[in-house]
Amino acid sequence: MREQEEKEAQYIATALEIYVTGSLNVFNHQSNVDIDNRIVCYDIKELGKQLKKIGMLVVQDQVWNRVTINRAAHKSTRYYIDEMHLLLKEEQTAAYTVEIWKRFRKWGGIPTGITQNVKVRPDRALCKAV
Numbered sequence: 001m002r003e004q005e006e007k008e009a010q011y012i013a014t015a016l017e018i019y020v021t022g023s024l025n026v027f028n029h030q031s032n033v034d035i036d037n038r039i040v041c042y043d044i045k046e047l048g049k050q051l052k053k054i055g056m057l058v059v060q061d062q063v064w065n066r067v068t069i070n071r072a073a074h075k076s077t078r079y080y081i082d083e084m085h086l087l088l089k090e091e092q093t094a095a096y097t098v099e100i101w102k103r104f105r106k107w108g109g110i111p112t113g114i115t116q117n118v119k120v121r122p123d124r125a126l127c128k129a130v
Contacts, residue, residue, distance in 0.1 A: 001013035001016075035062060035066070040062075040066075042059040042062070044056065044059065052086075053090055053092065053093060056086070056087055056090075056093045057092070057093060057096060060087075060093070060096055060097065060100060063077075063079055063100070064100055064103075067079075067100075067103075067104060067107050067108070067109045068107065070108060071107045071108045074108075075108065076108045076109065076110055077104075077108060077109045077110065078109075078110045078112070079104065079109055079110065079111045079112065080112045080114060081097075081111070081112065081113050081114060082114045082115075083114070083115060084097075084113035084114060084115045085115040085117040
């Protein structure tokens, strides 16, 4: 993108630089996770605070992709979320969690949330929706 002259391309290149070559480039490498395995485990505990939110969204997107593939193959998908209260803590990840949680059942998914912290703002409408 840097080679393109358009102002927009330069703007996007600058915005992405930290994720491509900068200090937050953790996603710009070959993964050791084989997402075609029957059982896939994603571990994002080593991600720093700045990357944790995007890491959670990337994992949820990967899981949703698997659900859609499995639905076409008439297979169910089990999704176990440990420390689910962390997803419900942030507004963006909470909204996405609720959205896919509702869709999962219709698409042959079986979501299971696991947490030891059941008092993570249960008054929130998003938490009640799950």
